[in-house]
Amino acid sequence: MGLLHDLGKYSEAFQTFIxxxxxxxxxxxxxNAENMPSHERDHATAGAQYLxxxxxxxxxxxxxxxxxxxxxxxxxxxxxxxxxxxIDLQGASPFLTRIQKRDHESHLxxxxxxxxTAIITQIAGAVEQIAAxxxxxxxxxxxxxxxxxxxxxxxxxxxxxxxxxxxxxIRQLGIRAE
Numbered sequence: 767m768g769l770l771h772d773l774g775k776y777s778e779a780f781q782t783f784i785x786x787x788x789x790x791x792x793x794x795x796x797x798n799a800e801n802m803p804s805h806e807r808d809h810a811t812a813g814a815q816y817l818x819x820x821x822x823x824x825x826x827x828x829x830x831x832x833x834x835x836x837x838x839x840x841x842x843x844x845x846x847x848x849x850x851x852x853i854d855l856q857g858a859s860p861f862l863t864r865i866q867k868r869d870h871e872s873h874l875x876x877x878x879x880x881x882x883t884a885i886i887t888q889i890a891g892a893v894e895q896i897a898a899x900x901x902x903x904x905x906x907x908x909x910x911x912x913x914x915x916x917x918x919x920x921x922x923x924x925x926x927x928x929x930x931x932x933x934x935x936i937r938q939l940g941i942r943a944e
Contacts, residue, residue, distance in 0.1 A: 769889050770813030770836075771843050776880040777873030783807045811864050811872040814840040818865050820893050837865060 774780055785791055786799035799807075814837040821830055841864045853859050869875050878886065 769885050769892075770817060771840050772809055772813070773816060773877050773881065774809030774812035774873050776877040777809070777812070778876065779873060780807060780809045808867075808872065810841050810843055811867050812874040812877045814838075814865060815867070815872055815874045816878070816889070817893065837861075841865070 775784075783799055783802065786795045789796040817833055817840065818837050821833055825833075838861060841861065
């Protein structure tokens with residue numbers, strides 16, 4: 767996740783923004799950059815899109831859930847209002863709006879082409895590790911429903927196991943809890 771969250775910073779648009787906002791291009795350019803709308807300096811969507819595109823029809827449901835949660839965190843990592851809603855009160859999806867941005871808006875292809883190949887290889891390996899956990903998928907799918915109907919203690923046990931598995935995925939991606 768640490769490798770993915772700033773993937774969009776490889777884009778020319780973001781590099782231009784950083785150069786401007788630091789004042790290296792002059793004070794007026796700095797002021798203009800500071801007032802630039804956040805969607806014009808988006809660097810978070812590219813990493814989330816990279817991960818999102820790893821979902822396939824045969825991807826286990828729990829892996830899809832992990833990927834969705836990670837994408838939400840990636841997209842929202844500078845949000846002042848917290849994680850973006852999957853569906854807001856009006857029925858729109860701010861999350862899907864971001865994840866479906868066109869390539870020229872998210873700069874995913876450009877960022878991937880400019881990123882260090884060792885970083886991209888490391889990201890791909892971490893994503894493969896998530897996908898290679900069918901035992902987690904089967905265990906959670908099979909016992910989740912049974913535990914729910916067995917009572918609160920059994921369900922809490924399943925939630926604790928799910929949290930443990932999710933935390934393992936987070937560690938594999940190199941995320942550190944603060």
